[in-house]
Every structure is written in C-alpha cells, then in structure tokens.
C-alpha cells in the first residue's frame with residue numbers, strides 16, 4: 001500500500017464518539033484537501049456491511065450466539081477492508097473509521113470472553129495482514145458515567161442493552177489494547193467538554209498529516 005493514512009475512533013457505548021466523528025467530519029469539510037478524506041463506519045460501510053450491521057444491532061428475533069457475532073463483525077470488516085479501505089489507502093487517501101479491530105478486542109474478546117485478545121488479533125490478521133491504524137482516538141470514560149449522561153429517551157441497540165458488567169469489561173479491553181499498541185493511541189478524557197475534545201482531535205490529526213510523507 002502507498003502512503004495513505006488510517007485514523008480510527010474508538011470507545012465504549014455512550015462515550016461521545018458519534019458526536020466527535022460528526023464534528024470531525026464538519027471540520028474536514030472546511031479543509032481544502034477535503035476530497036482526500038474517506039469516512040467509514042463499522043460494522044457497515046459497504047452494502048453488505050450495512051446489512052450485517054442491521055443483523056448485529058437490531059435483529060432480536062434470533063440474536064447471534066457470541067461466535068456468530070464475532071464472525072459477523074469480522075465479515076463486515078473483511079468486506080470494508082478489501083472494497084473500500086485498502087483501495088483508498090493505495091490511492092493515498094486519509095481514511096477515517098468509526099470503530100475498527102480494537103472494538104472486537106474490547107467487545108468480543110474482553111466482554112464476551114469468546115477468545116482471548118491475542119486470538120482475536122490473529123483472526124484480524126487473517127483479514128488485514130500487517131495493516132493497522134496510524135492513529136486511534138480512544139474516548140475513555142467509565143461506563144457508569146457514560147450511561148448516566150446518555151439521554152434516557154434514546155432507543156438502545158442490542159449491544160447498548162447489555163448489563164453494566166459487560167460494559168465494564170469492554171472498558172478493561174480498551175485499557176489492554178491502548179497500552180499494548182500505545183504508539184498509535186491518543187487516549188482522550190471523554191469527560192471533557194465536546195469542544196475541548198474536538199480541538200485535541202483536530203490538533204493530533206494536523207500533526208499526523210504534517211509529519212507524514214503525504215503531500216496535502
């Protein structure tokens with residue numbers, strides 16, 4: 001692959017990630033190189049992936065067993081990686097993903113306890129080879145605080161409906177992976193204001209672009 005860049009946003013449910021991705025998109029729209037950016041989300045980001053997303057998050061009649069859940073997340077990733085991320089990186093684009101394999105470590109590895117983190121990383125390697133994000137924003141917040149500030153009127157999806165103990169294990173999973181791969185992680189204190197977090201994100205991305213070989 002050539003010199004594109006890959007940036008991911010991560011965090012437990014209700015951490016404020018969607019708000020930050022939205023603000024970041026708005027910021028990108030003001031940049032003169034805005035066409036160099038490609039936004040994707042996981043699960044989803046392709047026709048097939050969006051169908052898988054629906055099955056994973058909304059289809060409750062026959063919820064997937066944990067191993068089926070893991071494989072569906074991986075199927076969505078394989079499709080997204082080969083059809084969208086890899087070609088865009090080869091063209092020198094900056095791909096921004098709302099979730100990637102750190103979510104699988106935290107949710108299916110730590111919270112579902114299907115396989116351990118090393119095994120989940122190995123499965124991801126089958127799809128991605130050595131490919132990794134250049135930069136990962138992790139919005140760190142304890143789930144008990146995150147869920148308290150979430151709008152109680154909002155519809156919760158299948159993962160959000162899991163018990164607090166599940167979300168605490170997700171939190172532990174993120175501690176693990178953010179320490180293991182700390183060279184790419186920017187750990188953000190998600191209790192800070194929306195604006196402060198946005199400014200930190202923009203500063204880190206500008207820094208990454210400045211220090212990369214990519215010409216913008």
Ligand code: TMP
Nearest residue numbers: 013042043073099100103104107159160
């Ligand atoms: P979100 O994109 O709105 O944050 O919702 C995606 C949900 O799917 C969220 O609860 C995290 C979960 N998830 C996993 O459990 N494993 C994964 O590999 C991914 C990408 C997401």
